[in-house]
Amino acid sequence: MATRKEKREAEKNTNFFLEFIRIKNHFFKDLNEWLRGVKDPRHQSYITYLPDVILYVMILKNIMELISMRETTDKLNKDECIKNIEKMLGIEGLEELPHYDTMNDFLSELDPSELEKIRVYMIKELLKKRCFEDFRILGKYWGVIFDATGLYTFKERHCEHCLKREYVNKGTGEVTTVYMHQVLEAKLVIGDMVFSIGTEFIENEGEEVSKQRL
Numbered sequence: 001m002a003t004r005k006e007k008r009e010a011e012k013n014t015n016f017f018l019e020f021i022r023i024k025n026h027f028f029k030d031l032n033e034w035l036r037g038v039k040d041p042r043h044q045s046y047i048t049y050l051p052d053v054i055l056y057v058m059i060l061k062n063i064m065e066l067i068s069m070r071e072t073t074d075k076l077n078k079d080e081c082i083k084n085i086e087k088m089l090g091i092e093g094l095e096e097l098p099h100y101d102t103m104n105d106f107l108s109e110l111d112p113s114e115l116e117k118i119r120v121y122m123i124k125e126l127l128k129k130r131c132f133e134d135f136r137i138l139g140k141y142w143g144v145i146f147d148a149t150g151l152y153t154f155k156e157r158h159c160e161h162c163l164k165r166e167y168v169n170k171g172t173g174e175v176t177t178v179y180m181h182q183v184l185e186a187k188l189v190i191g192d193m194v195f196s197i198g199t200e201f202i203e204n205e206g207e208e209v210s211k212q213r214l
């Protein structure tokens with residue numbers, strides 16, 4: 001087992017862009033087509049960037065562990081990176097990467113099922129290539145776990161679907177209310193890795209609901 005320090009050192013020397021390209025070319029040859037095929041929710045006359053460019057930048061954001069959208073635009077909007085994205089997507093004439101407002105607008109309007117389709121494609125490719133066969137339980141079954149994960153917490157209710165939880169400070173008796181959004185995920189267990197295969201938002205149906213659905 002590698003220590004955390006060794007892991008950090010190894011990560012420092014890893015070119016995540018190249019690793020991603022390598023994995024994509026090996027396992028997910030049609031990923032570009034899938035990204036291109038995402039149904040664009042925006043008004044078609046104002047579009048500068050197609051969904052594949054925006055989603056590609058988002059993938060890079062995640063594999064490079066960039067935290068904010070602003071940081072993503074700052075770090076990636078460089079000639080070399082833009083050239084690489086053009087080459088990977090087989091497109092021309094990309095002068096700049098989309099502004100983070102453009103990406104946020106696109107993502108907020110996008111139907112999540114459009115991304116779920118891509119996830120299904122990716123999991124199917126991995127299963128088809130029999131990458132996981134050694135991890136079948138009793139040589140037969142797949143291990144799937146269900147897990148509720150918190151996505152966001154808020155100090156104030158931000159929409160009618162927020163889940164609400166109250167915490168009482170035992171010393172002072174003070175009550176703190178936290179509002180949150182959670183998802184229930186089905187995950188395929190492969191050794192010490194898990195692959196998300198299904199996601200449902202856990203929501204209250206409205207303000208009047210007394211019992212939370214969990």
Ligand SMILES: [Zn+2]
Pocket residue numbers: 157158159160161162163180181
């Ligand atoms: Zn909410």
